[in-house]
Amino acid sequence: MDYSAILHEIRERLAPVIGQGRVASYIPELATVSPQHFGMAVVCIDGTVHSIGDADVPFSIQSISKLFTLVMALQCEGDALWQRIGREPSGNPFNSLVQLEHEHGKPRNPFINAGALVLSDILCTRYAVPETAVVEFLRKLAGHENIHYDRRVAKSERDTAHRNAAMAYFMKSFGNLKNPVGQVLDAYCRHCAIEMSCIDLARAVTFLANHGVLPRSGERLLTASAAKRLNALMLTCGTYDAAGDFAFRVGLPAKSGVGGGILALVPGECGVCVWSPGLEPSGNSLAGSLALETFTTLTGRSIF
Amino acid sequence: MDYSAILHEIRERLAPVIGQGRVASYIPELATVSPQHFGMAVVCIDGTVHSIGDADVPFSIQSISKLFTLVMALQCEGDALWQRIGREPSGNPFNSLVQLEHEHGKPRNPFINAGALVLSDILCTRYAVPETAVVEFLRKLAGHENIHYDRRVAKSERDTAHRNAAMAYFMKSFGNLKNPVGQVLDAYCRHCAIEMSCIDLARAVTFLANHGVLPRSGERLLTASAAKRLNALMLTCGTYDAAGDFAFRVGLPAKSGVGGGILALVPGECGVCVWSPGLEPSGNSLAGSLALETFTTLTGRSIF
Amino acid sequence: MDYSAILHEIRERLAPVIGQGRVASYIPELATVSPQHFGMAVVCIDGTVHSIGDADVPFSIQSISKLFTLVMALQCEGDALWQRIGREPSGNPFNSLVQLEHEHGKPRNPFINAGALVLSDILCTRYAVPETAVVEFLRKLAGHENIHYDRRVAKSERDTAHRNAAMAYFMKSFGNLKNPVGQVLDAYCRHCAIEMSCIDLARAVTFLANHGVLPRSGERLLTASAAKRLNALMLTCGTYDAAGDFAFRVGLPAKSGVGGGILALVPGECGVCVWSPGLEPSGNSLAGSLALETFTTLTGRSIF
Amino acid sequence: MDYSAILHEIRERLAPVIGQGRVASYIPELATVSPQHFGMAVVCIDGTVHSIGDADVPFSIQSISKLFTLVMALQCEGDALWQRIGREPSGNPFNSLVQLEHEHGKPRNPFINAGALVLSDILCTRYAVPETAVVEFLRKLAGHENIHYDRRVAKSERDTAHRNAAMAYFMKSFGNLKNPVGQVLDAYCRHCAIEMSCIDLARAVTFLANHGVLPRSGERLLTASAAKRLNALMLTCGTYDAAGDFAFRVGLPAKSGVGGGILALVPGECGVCVWSPGLEPSGNSLAGSLALETFTTLTGRSIF
Incomplete structure (x- = not known):
C-alpha cells in the first residue's frame, strides 16, 4: 500500500x-x-x-491520553478494572453527570472524563508521580525522550476543571475514587496536557x-x-x-x-x-x- | 479453518x-x-x-428481523433514511422512551424498537403487504421457500404491544411516522414473528x-x-x-x-x-x- | 370586600x-x-x-376539566385513587413521558395529562357515557343546563392526540389503564372540549x-x-x-x-x-x- | 384554641x-x-x-437552617436572588444532580441542597464569618443567646460532603457560585450543624x-x-x-x-x-x- x-x-x-x-x-x-x-x-x-x-x-493530546492511561491502569489492575468502569457507549454528551447518577458512580466507559478520572485515581495509587510515569511510558512507546507535558496547559485545565471536580466528588460520594480529589485532578490535567x-x-x-x-x-x-x-x-x-x-x-x-x-x-x-x-x-x-x-x-x- | x-x-x-x-x-x-x-x-x-x-x-427471529428490514429500507430510501433514524448506541435499555423525547422523536439507531418501527413504516409506504415482502426477501437470502411468520406469535405480540404503541404514537407526534400506527404495528409484529x-x-x-x-x-x-x-x-x-x-x-x-x-x-x-x-x-x-x-x-x- | x-x-x-x-x-x-x-x-x-x-x-375549559373529573373520580374511588396517581408536582413540562417511565406508569399527579387520562379511565369504568356524566355534573355545579362540549374541538383534539395516545399506551403497558385506549382518549378529549x-x-x-x-x-x-x-x-x-x-x-x-x-x-x-x-x-x-x-x-x- | x-x-x-x-x-x-x-x-x-x-x-436543625439563610440572603439580594435560584418543586430526590444539569446550574429552589449552597455563597460574599452571622440572626429570632453550632457535627458533615462538593463544583462550572467551593462548603456545613x-x-x-x-x-x-x-x-x-x-x-x-x-x-x-x-x-x-x-x-x- x-x-x-x-x-x-x-x-x-x-x-x-x-x-x-x-x-x-x-x-x-x-x-x-x-x-x-x-x-x-x-x-x-x-x-x-x-x-x-x-x-x-507536537500538539496537546488531551483525551487521547485516556487510551494510554487505560493501558497503564490495565497493567496495574487487570480485569478488576472493569468493576469500577463500564464498557458501554455513553449515549450522552461526554461530560454528563446524569448517567453517572443513574449508574451509582460507575462511569460508562474509560474514555469519558469520569472514566478517565478513575484511571488517574488508579495511577495515583500505583505511582508516586503519576504524570511522570505516563510521560515515561509514552517515551518508550514513541521511541524518543522528547515528550513532556505543558505546565501552563495543565495549570489552565486545573483552574477551570470545575465540572471534572464535580464528577470526581460525585464518584467519591459513591466510593469510586480512592485518592484525594485534588490529587487526582492534578494528575488528570497533566495527562491531558502532554504534547506529542x-x-x-x-x-x-x-x-x-x-x-x-x-x-x-x-x-x-x-x-x-x-x-x-x-x-x-x-x-x-x-x-x-x-x-x-x-x-x-x-x-x-x-x-x-x-x-x-x-x-x-x-x-x-x-x-x-x-x-x-x-x-x-x-x-x-x-x-x-x-x-x-x-x-x-x-x-x-x-x-x- | x-x-x-x-x-x-x-x-x-x-x-x-x-x-x-x-x-x-x-x-x-x-x-x-x-x-x-x-x-x-x-x-x-x-x-x-x-x-x-x-x-x-426454526425459531422466532424477533429483533434479528430488524437487520433485514433495515437492508430493505435502505434499498427504498438510501441515505435519506438517516434523517429519520440515528446511528448512535442508545446507552439505555432497549425500549426506553426517554431518549426518544430528548431527541425529538428520532430514534437513536435502527436496532432499538423505536428505530425498527420507523423501518416498518418505510416498508408500509413501499409495499402493500410489507410482511410478505420481508418474507420473500428472506426466502431469497436463505435460498428456499419454506420461511413464514407465525400468526399466533404475531397476534400475541400485537396484543401486548402497548409499549411499542406508545413509542409509535410518540414518534407520530413528532411527525416521524407516516402511516397509521395500527398498520405499522401490524407489520412490525409480523416481522418479529418470522421463523428461521x-x-x-x-x-x-x-x-x-x-x-x-x-x-x-x-x-x-x-x-x-x-x-x-x-x-x-x-x-x-x-x-x-x-x-x-x-x-x-x-x-x-x-x-x-x-x-x-x-x-x-x-x-x-x-x-x-x-x-x-x-x-x-x-x-x-x-x-x-x-x-x-x-x-x-x-x-x-x-x-x- | x-x-x-x-x-x-x-x-x-x-x-x-x-x-x-x-x-x-x-x-x-x-x-x-x-x-x-x-x-x-x-x-x-x-x-x-x-x-x-x-x-x-363560554370558552374551552381544557385542562380545567381535570379538576372536576378528579372530584368525580374521587367520588368513585375514594382514597384508592392515590394508588394509581401520585400527589407530587411534576417538575417537568406538562406532557413529559420521562417521569412516567421513572415511576413505572404512575403519573405524578392528576393535573398533568397522564394523570387526567387515568381519571378519564376511571370515569369510563363507572359511566357508560363519561362525557355526559361530566357535563351533567358541571350543570349541577354551575346551576344551569346550557353547558356542552364542542364536538369540533373534541374531534380536533382527538385527531392530534398522538402524544396523549403515547402516554395512554405507555401507562397501559404498566397496567395502569383498564379500558381500551381509544375509548379513554375519546372521553378525555370531550372533557377538555367542554365550554363554560x-x-x-x-x-x-x-x-x-x-x-x-x-x-x-x-x-x-x-x-x-x-x-x-x-x-x-x-x-x-x-x-x-x-x-x-x-x-x-x-x-x-x-x-x-x-x-x-x-x-x-x-x-x-x-x-x-x-x-x-x-x-x-x-x-x-x-x-x-x-x-x-x-x-x-x-x-x-x-x-x- | x-x-x-x-x-x-x-x-x-x-x-x-x-x-x-x-x-x-x-x-x-x-x-x-x-x-x-x-x-x-x-x-x-x-x-x-x-x-x-x-x-x-436542642437538636441539629440541619436543613431547617435553609429557611433562615434564605431570609438572610433575601435581605442581602432582594428579588435579584431569583435569578440564581428557581422557585419550583424539584420533582426529584433532594440531592439529585440531574435537574441541575438540565437547568444549567440554576437550582430548582432554595430548599434543595444545591439551592442552599447558593444561599451560603451569598452569605460568604456578604459576611466575613457567615456562620457567626447566621447564629446571631437566630439568637435574635429565638430571643436568647444560647444558640451555637456543633463543631463536631460540622466537621463530620464537611468530611463526608462529597456530593455537596460535586454540586458546588458543578454550579461553579456554570458560574453560579462566586466564592471558593471549600469556603462555601465550610459555611454550609456549619449552618446545618446549628442546634436549637x-x-x-x-x-x-x-x-x-x-x-x-x-x-x-x-x-x-x-x-x-x-x-x-x-x-x-x-x-x-x-x-x-x-x-x-x-x-x-x-x-x-x-x-x-x-x-x-x-x-x-x-x-x-x-x-x-x-x-x-x-x-x-x-x-x-x-x-x-x-x-x-x-x-x-x-x-x-x-x-x-
Whole structure:
C-alpha cells in the first residue's frame, strides 16, 4: 500500500475544509492554536513512517491520553478494572453527570472524563508521580525522550476543571475514587496536557495494531486478547457521542482529543494519526474525521 | 479453518451453561420454548455449511428481523433514511422512551424498537403487504421457500404491544411516522414473528460478509460501502444495551433477538448464527453470547 | 370586600398586557380565538356574583376539566385513587413521558395529562357515557343546563392526540389503564372540549371554597378533609410547571387550561375565574396570571 | 384554641409510632441520637408558649437552617436572588444532580441542597464569618443567646460532603457560585450543624406567621409580600420530594431537616415545631409528619 501517495491525496481532497470547525476555547492555550494546522502520519508495524503536513509538530493530546492511561491502569489492575468502569457507549454528551447518577458512580466507559478520572485515581495509587510515569511510558512507546507535558496547559485545565471536580466528588460520594480529589485532578490535567506529534502518536499505538507487542523490542505490553478488546472499546466509545457515526463512516478503532488529534489503527498493520484543531460539535476534529474517512475509502482498510 | 471441529468444541465447552438464563416470557408462545435448545451454524461465502445441534430448527427471529428490514429500507430510501433514524448506541435499555423525547422523536439507531418501527413504516409506504415482502426477501437470502411468520406469535405480540404503541404514537407526534400506527404495528409484529433456523440465518447474512453481493447469484444488494457501514452499525448497536461489552468480548458485528438467536458475521468469510433461548438480563442469549465469544477465541476471527 | 371595584381596578391595570402572549395553536378551533378577550368573575359562597368583561362568554375549559373529573373520580374511588396517581408536582413540562417511565406508569399527579387520562379511565369504568356524566355534573355545579362540549374541538383534539395516545399506551403497558385506549382518549378529549364561562366556572368551584358542600343546596360533594386536600393539590400542581412560581406570586389554589382560563378559589369565601387566551410559555394565561396576582395584592386574600 | 390540650392529645395518639423510621446515619453524631425523642412546641404571635415532651432539648436543625439563610440572603439580594435560584418543586430526590444539569446550574429552589449552597455563597460574599452571622440572626429570632453550632457535627458533615462538593463544583462550572467551593462548603456545613430546640425554632419562625414583623420588637424583617411568598415556597418545596403529599396531608408551610425536626407555621397565628429523629424514606420525620397532620386535623388550622 503506497501510504505516502494516499496521504497526499487526502491532503488534496481535504484542503477546502482545513480551518473549518471551532478550535477548543475553554483555556487560552488551546484557543490560540491556529486552525490551519493539518498533519497526518502512518507508522507501520515494520517501523516505516509516512507523513504529511504538520505531522512532526507536537500538539496537546488531551483525551487521547485516556487510551494510554487505560493501558497503564490495565497493567496495574487487570480485569478488576472493569468493576469500577463500564464498557458501554455513553449515549450522552461526554461530560454528563446524569448517567453517572443513574449508574451509582460507575462511569460508562474509560474514555469519558469520569472514566478517565478513575484511571488517574488508579495511577495515583500505583505511582508516586503519576504524570511522570505516563510521560515515561509514552517515551518508550514513541521511541524518543522528547515528550513532556505543558505546565501552563495543565495549570489552565486545573483552574477551570470545575465540572471534572464535580464528577470526581460525585464518584467519591459513591466510593469510586480512592485518592484525594485534588490529587487526582492534578494528575488528570497533566495527562491531558502532554504534547506529542502525529508521528509520535501513530508510532505509540502500533503495539495495539500488533496484538499487544511493541514492534521494535518485541516486548509484550498486553495480551493479544486484551489488545483486541481495547480496539473494540476504541471503536464503540473512542470518539465521544459520535462513536456510532464514526464507526459507520470510518470503521477503525480510534481515540480523539479536543486538541484536534485523532489516533486510529489498522489491526495487524499500522497506527494512523491526524491533527487539525477545528472541531465538530461532537468535539472531534472536523478535518481529522474526514481525513480518516477518506483514508479507509482509499485504502479499503476498514475493519468491516 | 475446520469450522466443524470448532463447533463441536464450542458445544462441549458450553454444555454446562445451556439451559441457564431466562426464556422470554412476555408472550406464551415464547415462554413455552424449551431452554435446552442449542444450535449453531457457520455458512461460508463459498456456500459451505457447518452446523451442530438444533441448527436446522426454526425459531422466532424477533429483533434479528430488524437487520433485514433495515437492508430493505435502505434499498427504498438510501441515505435519506438517516434523517429519520440515528446511528448512535442508545446507552439505555432497549425500549426506553426517554431518549426518544430528548431527541425529538428520532430514534437513536435502527436496532432499538423505536428505530425498527420507523423501518416498518418505510416498508408500509413501499409495499402493500410489507410482511410478505420481508418474507420473500428472506426466502431469497436463505435460498428456499419454506420461511413464514407465525400468526399466533404475531397476534400475541400485537396484543401486548402497548409499549411499542406508545413509542409509535410518540414518534407520530413528532411527525416521524407516516402511516397509521395500527398498520405499522401490524407489520412490525409480523416481522418479529418470522421463523428461521440457524442455517437459514447464517446463509441469509453471507451477503453482508461478501461486501453486499449475494454469493450464489452474484446479485449486488448493497454497495460495498453500505455493507461495511451496516456491519459497523451491528457492532456498535446490534446487541441492545450490551453492545459495548459484546464488541469487547466477541468482536464481531452481530444482531440478537429475544427468541434466543444471535446472528453474526466474519467480514470476507462467513455468516455465523447461534440459538439458545435462555437470556441474559440484557436480552441477549446467554449461551449464545458465550458461544460466539468462544468462536472468536478458537478461530482468532475477531475483526480487531 | 368590594369585589366589583376590585375587578374594575384589575382590568384597568391589566389593559396594557391583554392581547400579549401566544394563543394555543395546536388545533384550529383554539388558534382562531381572539387574544383580546378578557373576562373575570368572583362568585361568593352566598351566591353573590361579581364580573367584568367577557365573564359570561363560554370558552374551552381544557385542562380545567381535570379538576372536576378528579372530584368525580374521587367520588368513585375514594382514597384508592392515590394508588394509581401520585400527589407530587411534576417538575417537568406538562406532557413529559420521562417521569412516567421513572415511576413505572404512575403519573405524578392528576393535573398533568397522564394523570387526567387515568381519571378519564376511571370515569369510563363507572359511566357508560363519561362525557355526559361530566357535563351533567358541571350543570349541577354551575346551576344551569346550557353547558356542552364542542364536538369540533373534541374531534380536533382527538385527531392530534398522538402524544396523549403515547402516554395512554405507555401507562397501559404498566397496567395502569383498564379500558381500551381509544375509548379513554375519546372521553378525555370531550372533557377538555367542554365550554363554560368565567361565571359558570367560578360558581362551579364554590363548593371547594365551602369545604365540600354545594352552597345553594347544602349537598355535600366531598368531605371537608377531601376538599381541603384538593385545594392543596391545586396549589402545588394546578398550573403546570409554574406551580411553584404561581403559589409564590398568587398564593391561591388554582387550575389553569390552555384555552386561557384560570380557575382559583379563596377558601371559605369565593370562587374566582379569569379568562384571557394569550399564554405564557408555561401554558398559563399571561393576563390571567397577572390578574390573579393583582387580585391577591388588592384583596390581601392569599392563603399565606 | 387550647394548644396545650391539643399537644397532649397529639402525643397520646402518636405514642405507638415514636421510635419508628430510620435515624439519619451518614455521620456518627446523628446516628447515635435516640429515636425515642419526641418534642413539640407552639409559639403564638403574642408570645404564648405551649410545649410537650423534649421541646426544650436542642437538636441539629440541619436543613431547617435553609429557611433562615434564605431570609438572610433575601435581605442581602432582594428579588435579584431569583435569578440564581428557581422557585419550583424539584420533582426529584433532594440531592439529585440531574435537574441541575438540565437547568444549567440554576437550582430548582432554595430548599434543595444545591439551592442552599447558593444561599451560603451569598452569605460568604456578604459576611466575613457567615456562620457567626447566621447564629446571631437566630439568637435574635429565638430571643436568647444560647444558640451555637456543633463543631463536631460540622466537621463530620464537611468530611463526608462529597456530593455537596460535586454540586458546588458543578454550579461553579456554570458560574453560579462566586466564592471558593471549600469556603462555601465550610459555611454550609456549619449552618446545618446549628442546634436549637423546638421552642427556639417555633419562636424563631413567628415573624413569618406575623407577615414579616418580629412580634416582640415590632421590627420588620421582610415585607408582608415577601413573607407571604416565603410561606408559599415552604408549602411547595419545604419537605423534599414529599412536598405535594405534605401539603395534601398537613396543609401548612413547613421546612424539615434530617435531624428529625419539622418547623411549620399557621399564618397570622403561630409557629409550630416538632422533633422526632426517626425518618420516612423521603427524609422527613415520620412521627413529626403525623404529628403535624394531627395538629391540622385537631385545630382545623390548615391554610386551605
